[in-house]
């Protein structure tokens with residue numbers, strides 16, 4: 001009788017083993033890598049290359065386009081493994097969005113042009129949807145793309161764009177129809193959006209660094225588009241109907257963030273347990289013997305197991321193109337953000353004052369994981385969506 005099976009496949013075990021083997025070779029330089037990420041806001045190229053070698057960057061990409069075809073669950077497992085060593089990577093998550101947009105909305109020529117380079121790690125892709133006046137409410141965006149024959153001209157601005165300085169291309173969401181045109185044509189609110197792979201060094205595109213804490217070694221930028229020319233061949237998906245492709249790309253982002261946060265929760269839990277075993281402040285008893293120290297750590301362990309299962313299920317559903325994958329992606333991201341905040345908080349408390357010494361990276365991780373309660377979609381909005389679409393309650397906004 002077949003039924004629920006919590007075993008990983010041989011191929012999935014191999015992904016984890018490969019990631020683990022590569023991480024062992026990086027071990028002697030791990031402290032330096034952590035310092036680069038959390039203190040210098042730079043992501044080490046050596047770790048990026050290891051991710052490509054582990055097949056992580058090409059996991060979503062079929063073998064015929066140079067990927068490993070492992071699927072989202074395979075990618076989530078590999079990313080969790082890197083995060084368990086303190087080395088998650090926001091940029092591979094953003095790259096997976098470009099890959100997914102191409103896979104679900106790209107032409108054969110577009111797939112052949114970009115997917116092999118994304119899989120190899122030689123084409124880095126950022127993602128730009130947020131605008132100063134359109135964060136949670138994407139439909140308020142003002143950046144627009146006007147078609148003129150075989151080119152579009154993009155004008156407007158985007159905010160908080162991670163890694164715009166290291167990206168080769170930026171997947172930009174822009175309006176191709178104004179709100180007035182949508183209304184006049186009686187189209188749904190989601191119509192009139194376009195997805196464009198814009199050269200990160202295109203003429204007319206200005207990048208201004210923001211003074212943010214950053215994300216896993218990457219910095220954030222304001223982007224200003226002044227009639228930036230983008231060939232029609234770089235629009236992903238059908239004209240005026242980019243939203244459907246966009247939604248396909250947003251689900252892997254949430255699931256991979258959840259996987260990275262599960263891995264990070266393990267990273268800080270391991271650190272906290274090791275410290276609690278060693279640190280003695282009253283006689284010869286280590287602080288780890290006190291229940292006041294044990295219980296928060298044990299609670300993190302419970303939440304971690306539950307979140308891991310939910311995340312794997314979300315990835316498994318996504319790989320099967322199940323319609324409920326989006327809801328599971330939302331639930332996994334919500335739960336993982338709460339888990340990671342609780343895990344870092346418990347690890348900080350266990351470390352006492354040492355937790356605030358920067359080379360422990362705990363206090364830096366606090367800001368890093370806290371971001372995911374707010375971005376890419378805030379947890380309140382996730383609850384709104386689950387309440388409306390899963391529970392059938394009325395919309396409040």
Ligand SMILES: Cc1cc2nc3c(=O)[nH]c(=O)nc-3n(C[C@H](O)[C@H](O)[C@H](O)COP(=O)(O)OP(=O)(O)OC[C@H]3O[C@@H](n4cnc5c(N)ncnc54)[C@H](O)[C@@H]3O)c2cc1C
Pocket residue numbers: 127128129130132134135136137159160161162163212214215220371374375376377378380381384397
């Ligand atoms: C470090 C960092 C990296 C980022 N990287 C990127 C990137 O690479 N690309 C990109 O496009 N964007 C990026 N962002 C932007 C991020 O996705 C947005 O900041 C986020 O979506 C929230 O939008 P907002 O800041 O406009 O918040 P707002 O929309 O102004 O919302 C503010 C708060 O109001 C509440 N709220 C809003 N609407 C509702 C509602 N309907 N119901 C209940 N509560 C609500 C929520 O608590 C929310 O946090 C990044 C942000 C940061 C800080």
